[in-house]
Amino acid sequence: EPEVTQTPSHQVTQMGQEVILRCVPISNHLYFYWYRQILGQKVEFLVSFYNNEISEKSEIFDDQFSVERPDGSNFTLKIRSTKLEDSAMYFCASSDSGRPGNTIYFGEGSWLTVV
Amino acid sequence: GEDVEQSLFLSVREGDSSVINCTYTDSSSTYLYWYKQEPGAGLQLLTYIFSNMDMKQDQRLTVLLNKKDKHLSLRIADTQTGDSAIYFCALRGYGGSQGNLIFGKGTKLSVKP
Numbered sequence: 407e408p409e410v411t412q413t414p415s416h417q418v419t420q421m422g423q424e425v426i427l428r429c430v431p432i433s434n435h436l437y438f439y440w441y442r443q444i445l446g447q448k449v450e451f452l453v454s455f456y457n458n459e460i461s462e463k464s465e466i467f468d469d470q471f472s473v474e475r476p477d478g479s480n481f482t483l484k485i486r487s488t489k490l491e492d493s494a495m496y497f498c499a500s501s502d503s504g505r506p507g508n509t510i511y512f513g514e515g516s517w518l519t520v521v
Numbered sequence: 522g523e524d525v526e527q528s529l530f531l532s533v534r535e536g537d538s539s540v541i542n543c544t545y546t547d548s549s550s551t552y553l554y555w556y557k558q559e560p561g562a563g564l565q566l567l568t569y570i571f572s573n574m575d576m577k578q579d580q581r582l583t584v585l586l587n588k589k590d591k592h593l594s595l596r597i598a599d600t601q602t603g604d605s606a607i608y609f610c611a612l613r614g615y616g617g618s619q620g621n622l623i624f625g626k627g628t629k630l631s632v633k634p
Binding site: 409410441446447448449450451454462464497499509510511512513514515 | 525556561562563564565566609611621622623624625626627
């Protein structure tokens with residue numbers, strides 16, 4: 407079965423450092439997403455991306471965050487200057503269309519710890 | 522804003538039925554989803570229901586939707602130890618982008634042999 411892959415699975419970084427989380431969505435998918443889950447809290451939507459631009463973002467996705475599709479396969483989330491409260495599991499996801507009910511496939515997550 | 526609530530834990534014996542409940546506040550929700558997360562794995566879509574339906578059955582899974590009470594449930598028949606996982610309720614509101622799902626905190630299902 408096709409899958410979304412994410413790297414790294416776990417990263418520890420110092421506060422103020424830049425972090426890039428990488429994702430390889432399923433190859434024929436056109437819609438890409440990032441979600442995060444702070445320990446003990448809900449999975450929260452960050453951003454959706456289609457046709458090389460952000461289609462929707464949440465309040466969490468401020469100027470410290472950016473996304474990019476640098477080539478035909480990768481989709482990255484960059485946090486410019488990490489804060490302690492950015493510690494969370496970050497999930498990448500993709501889907502082949504924007505139709506409601508269409509399956510969104512999630513990766514296994516990248517666990518970010520900011521110290 | 523929208524809110525989705527689930528109980529955090531559920532423990533059942535193998536062979537019994539499990540019922541995982543979810544309540545939500547957004548009455549305009551169009552699609553409601555159940556995701557499963559096994560240890561060390563991503564979120565796997567189990568099933569979904571459209572808001573004009575009351576029930577959907579898919580093999581051992583039955584989804585019930587009570588729109589009046591804004592209550593969604595997932596019933597797993599003949600629960601197996603392999604069903605042990607965290608189950609997330611999620612919904613998409615009317616007009617929202619398909620990817621902007623609102624999740625609950627997840628219910629951890631433990632199945633005892």
